[in-house]
Amino acid sequence: MAGEYSVVSLFSKIWRTGCVTEPLDPHSQRPLEIARQIEAKTKNILGRSLAIREVDAGSCNGCEIEITGLTSPVYDAERFGVHFVASPRHADLLLVTGPVTRNMEVPLRKTWEATPDPKVVVAVGDCAQTCGVFQGSYAIAGGVDKVIPVDVFIPGCPPEPADILLGILRALDRFPSKH
Amino acid sequence: MIAAHVVGALAFLVLRGAPARWVGAFLALIAGVFAILSSLRVLLSGISLAFAVSLSLPALALTFKLDPLGAVFLLLIGAVTIPVALFSIGYTAGHGAGGSAGMAGFMLHLFLLSMSLVVLAANVFTFLFFWETMSLASYFLVISENQDGETLSAGRWYAGMAHVSFGLIASALLIAALDTEAMGFDAIRNLAPAPELKSTIFILAFLGFGSKAGLVPLHVWLPKAHPAAPSHVSALMSGVMVKMGVYGIVRVGLDLLHGGPPWWGGLILTIGAASALIGVLYALMEQDLKRLLAYSTVENVGIVLMGVGLGFLFKSYNLLSLASLAMVAGFYHSLNHGLFKGLLFLGAGAVAQATGTRDMEKMGGLIRRMPQTASFFLVGSAAISALPPLNGFASEWMIFQSLLAGVRVPHPFTAALMAVAVGVLALTGGLAAACFVKAFGISFLAIPRSERAEQAHEAGGTMRAGMLILSSACVLLGVLPIAVTSLLSHSVDHLPGFAQVVPEPRPGAAEWGFGLKMQVPGSLSTISPAMLALILVTIMTAVLIGIRLLRVNRALRLGETWGCGRVVQTARMEYTSTAFAEPLRRVFGALFRPAQDVMIDFHPESKYFVQSIQYRRVIRTWFEEFLYEPLFRGIQGFAGVGRWIQSGSVHWYIAYVFIVLLTLLLIARWM
Numbered sequence: 001m002a003g004e005y006s007v008v009s010l011f012s013k014i015w016r017t018g019c020v021t022e023p024l025d026p027h028s029q030r031p032l033e034i035a036r037q038i039e040a041k042t043k044n045i046l047g048r049s050l051a052i053r054e055v056d057a058g059s060c061n062g063c064e065i066e067i068t069g070l071t072s073p074v075y076d077a078e079r080f081g082v083h084f085v086a087s088p089r090h091a092d093l094l095l096v097t098g099p100v101t102r103n104m105e106v107p108l109r110k111t112w113e114a115t116p117d118p119k120v121v122v123a124v125g126d127c128a129q130t131c132g133v134f135q136g137s138y139a140i141a142g143g144v145d146k147v148i149p150v151d152v153f154i155p156g157c158p159p160e161p162a163d164i165l166l167g168i169l170r171a172l173d174r175f176p177s178k179h
Numbered sequence: 180m181i182a183a184h185v186v187g188a189l190a191f192l193v194l195r196g197a198p199a200r201w202v203g204a205f206l207a208l209i210a211g212v213f214a215i216l217s218s219l220r221v222l223l224s225g226i227s228l229a230f231a232v233s234l235s236l237p238a239l240a241l242t243f244k245l246d247p248l249g250a251v252f253l254l255l256i257g258a259v260t261i262p263v264a265l266f267s268i269g270y271t272a273g274h275g276a277g278g279s280a281g282m283a284g285f286m287l288h289l290f291l292l293s294m295s296l297v298v299l300a301a302n303v304f305t306f307l308f309f310w311e312t313m314s315l316a317s318y319f320l321v322i323s324e325n326q327d328g329e330t331l332s333a334g335r336w337y338a339g340m341a342h343v344s345f346g347l348i349a350s351a352l353l354i355a356a357l358d359t360e361a362m363g364f365d366a367i368r369n370l371a372p373a374p375e376l377k378s379t380i381f382i383l384a385f386l387g388f389g390s391k392a393g394l395v396p397l398h399v400w401l402p403k404a405h406p407a408a409p410s411h412v413s414a415l416m417s418g419v420m421v422k423m424g425v426y427g428i429v430r431v432g433l434d435l436l437h438g439g440p441p442w443w444g445g446l447i448l449t450i451g452a453a454s455a456l457i458g459v460l461y462a463l464m465e466q467d468l469k470r471l472l473a474y475s476t477v478e479n480v481g482i483v484l485m486g487v488g489l490g491f492l493f494k495s496y497n498l499l500s501l502a503s504l505a506m507v508a509g510f511y512h513s514l515n516h517g518l519f520k521g522l523l524f525l526g527a528g529a530v531a532q533a534t535g536t537r538d539m540e541k542m543g544g545l546i547r548r549m550p551q552t553a554s555f556f557l558v559g560s561a562a563i564s565a566l567p568p569l570n571g572f573a574s575e576w577m578i579f580q581s582l583l584a585g586v587r588v589p590h591p592f593t594a595a596l597m598a599v600a601v602g603v604l605a606l607t608g609g610l611a612a613a614c615f616v617k618a619f620g621i622s623f624l625a626i627p628r629s630e631r632a633e634q635a636h637e638a639g640g641t642m643r644a645g646m647l648i649l650s651s652a653c654v655l656l657g658v659l660p661i662a663v664t665s666l667l668s669h670s671v672d673h674l675p676g677f678a679q680v681v682p683e684p685r686p687g688a689a690e691w692g693f694g695l696k697m698q699v700p701g702s703l704s705t706i707s708p709a710m711l712a713l714i715l716v717t718i719m720t721a722v723l724i725g726i727r728l729l730r731v732n733r734a735l736r737l738g739e740t741w742g743c744g745r746v747v748q749t750a751r752m753e754y755t756s757t758a759f760a761e762p763l764r765r766v767f768g769a770l771f772r773p774a775q776d777v778m779i780d781f782h783p784e785s786k787y788f789v790q791s792i793q794y795r796r797v798i799r800t801w802f803e804e805f806l807y808e809p810l811f812r813g814i815q816g817f818a819g820v821g822r823w824i825q826s827g828s829v830h831w832y833i834a835y836v837f838i839v840l841l842t843l844l845l846i847a848r849w850m
Contacts (some may be wrong), residue, residue, distance in 0.1 A: 089741055107744025114741045117734075 028074070031162040034169055035080040041172045042081050046092065049081040050172070053091035053115065057108050057144065059098025062158040063125040067095065070161050077165065088115040093171060096144045097124045099131040105141040112148040118176040122167050123150045126157045200268050203284045207264035207291060214257030214295060218250035222669045242363060244301035247670035248434060251510050252298045252426045255517045258652065259418045260291055266525050266645030267411045269638065270532065283323040287412070290316035297423055302363040303352045310348065313423070314341040317416055324409040333403035340390055340400040347387030348427065351380045355435060367435045377436050381443055384431040392424025393477045394484065395454040396802045401477055402461070406469035406537060410528020413469060417476045417524055418517035425483055425513055432491060433674050444492025445593060447484050452603045455481030459610045460767055463617070463760045464798045467537050468527045471618055472520065475563065478607055479516045483509050485600065486578045489585060492593070501584050507667045508577035514663070515570040515656060519562035522649035526556035529638035529646070530622060534631045539618070539756045544627035548635045553623045555646040560619045562653045564612035568712035569657035575608060576706060613763065621756045628750040658712045757796065773798045
């Protein structure tokens with residue numbers, strides 16, 4: 001760290017600098033509107049937050065960066081009830097990225113089996129749908145729908161955060177109803 | 180009862196094979212029933228039974244008397260004999276026909292008989308004779324199962340320490356009986372020796388009986404001998420024989436010597452607390468199921484002696500109702516320990532027989548293959564962890580209450596020590612619970628860790644019947660403690676100096692209101708284990724009914740354990756017993772200071788590919804290293820010096836005998 005700060009100088013620097021956040025530009029309003037619709041719909045269907053488990057089935061991490069962008073301070077989707085969980089056992093929705101590599105075929109299948117019913121699967125990105133730039137590779141087992149049943153495909157390489165949220169909203173419509 | 184044991188012993192000598200097992204066990208069962216009946220009769224009526232068998236010399240008469248104190252321990256013996264006898268029918272079936280099995284059965288009857296006669300003994304000679312018989316019979320039983328090096332070494336340790344303790348006990352009792360002619364306990368009771376003599380006798384007796392009871396640091400034979408013995412014998416030794424040590428301490432200290440200065444009670448309490456803590460800490464680190472149970476016996480005997488020590492302490496300050504409470508708590512815990520430790524050892528025996536190993540790290544998944552044994556073991560584990568509404572909870576609660584009531588002791592330092600003792604007892608309770616979660620979880624849950632464990636079969640009918648009796652007793656004694664404590668308090672009333680307790684409210688007894696309540700005199704605490712049990716059952720039923728009524732979705736789908744999507748899941752990915760206890764090993768690392776070794780085999784071509792990793796950890800046994808090894812070396816050195824006496828020539832030996840005889844006659848002539 002360049003330069004030592006004492007507590008007093010730190011507080012005075014905070015006081016002098018003030019708040020540097022900018023208001024969102026109009027282009028960024030669209031994801032927030034979609035997120036508000038998601039919040040209303042999950043409260044209606046589930047009565048609680050939507051628990052999402054993200055599975056990386058061999059992606060280049062481009063889609064992952066967009067997904068983590070959703071939970072960054074710019075969009076902060078978690079305040080709309082979009083909650084990422086640590087285990088498929090806790091999940092309602094599986095968010096799968098990447099063409100399914102051979103090594104991830106069985107784990108992806110096991111993850112889907114470990115997720116309790118009712119559940120939906122959303123495949124994010126061109127690779128998840130058509131294997132994208134990796135089409136024809138010896139290391140691929142095919143798109144996500146060759147391994148587990150998929151409810152919604154989100155095209156794009158990578159898709160925008162607004163498109164990802166739209167995909168989740170569409171997936172909620174396909175949520176199986178409680179018996 | 181004696182007749183039943185004698186006939187049983189003979190039966191084992193005469194018959195062979197299956198008839199011998201059934202007849203012998205049946206006779207042991209009858210003996211147990213008689214033991215229980217006679218002890219109940221004595222406890223309820225307060226009248227002692229006495230009889231005598233006289234041999235030629237007056238000092239060598241065998242006199243017996245079943246007084247209420249002895250009746251408590253006879254009750255314990257009978258109560259554990261019955262299920263063990265049933266268990267042994269199935270368990271010894273595989274242990275070879277012919278000579279050795281017959282000898283083992285004979286020794287078992289001899290062991291039971293001599294233990295019963297120890298609590299009945301009414302003079303020094305009888306006591307010592309049957310004590311020695313008990314030790315010898317149990318020595319033969321310890322080495323009866325297999326004859327490998329470890330078992331024989333365990334037997335040697337056991338025999339050695341049992342004889343050292345016998346020497347201490349014998350010297351204590353003989354000093355106490357110096358001025359009596361027939362060395363009867365009644366005569367000793369009426370003597371009033373000087374305080375220094377009393378303390379000497381007490382110390383010798385405490386060390387001797389304490390070694391038998393398994394007090395630290397004289398406990399080292401326990402974790403060696405109990406695992407080596409066959410499981411029904413371990414159940415008897417752990418559950419009953421160590422209580423003979425407790426009986427001896429109470430008999431000599433309170434009965435024969437009429438109690439003493441407060442430091443006696445303080446000494447017993449301190450060493451009891453230390454044993455409890457050290458025992459449970461070593462139990463946590465163990466991987467061998469039976470050795471874990473053996474160390475847990477050290478812990479529980481420590482707890483019993485905490486109660487007994489409190490009894491001594493309160494009596495010396497003349498707080499008689501509290502003393503009575505503490506003694507009853509100690510006796511109750513020894514009875515309960517006999518029951519649940521017996522149950523655990525029988526369960527461990529069934530498991531060891533089914534899987535062929537005592538090593539917990541080779542077991543696992545047994546709850547599916549041996550469901551009934553698993554549930555009995557679970558009841559035993561819950562009882563020893565002092566979970567309500569079982570019996571371990573009731574007796575540990577009483578000991579806690581006695582400790583908390585101890586602040587009434589007039590001496591402030593002692594009262595402060597009580598608080599420390601409460602802390603120690605609470606710590607051991609928590610550690611014991613962790614220990615038995617480990618013992619039950621690693622052995623029975625998850626998936627099998629070895630092929631033998633996969634092929635384990637359920638225990639036989641008689642074995643399960645024995646375990647069923649003990650688990651029902653655990654539940655019953657937990658839910659109805661009043662019946663037991665009022666019975667046990669009869670025994671304390673008959674000890675000298677306690678007779679004034681009778682007008683005061685009897686500790687542990689209750690108003691038979693709705694739900695039997697247990698109340699501690701003078702304190703505000705009341706507890707009703709029966710109510711607790713009722714509440715637990717009600718809650719569980721209410722939950723089940725509620726689930727039905729609210730029509731909760733109970734669709735069931737069976738799946739694999741989630742392992743992060745691993746392609747192959749094997750037993751290698753389960754908890755091991757070492758791993759489970761690892762956090763506690765770190766916390767108490769200063770005590771254990773284990774020697775650790777990690778050996779990594781790399782692939783010859785690259786250091787980044789590991790072929791195998793071996794982790795080896797040895798818990799150092801401090802007492803053996805620093806106490807016993809130097810002692811042995813000293814004795815060996817000393818013996819080496821005197822080795823020249825053994826010249827090998829018979830003439831010299833005859834000369835030695837002659838010289839010693841002459842010297843003794845001269846000394847006797849001049850005395």
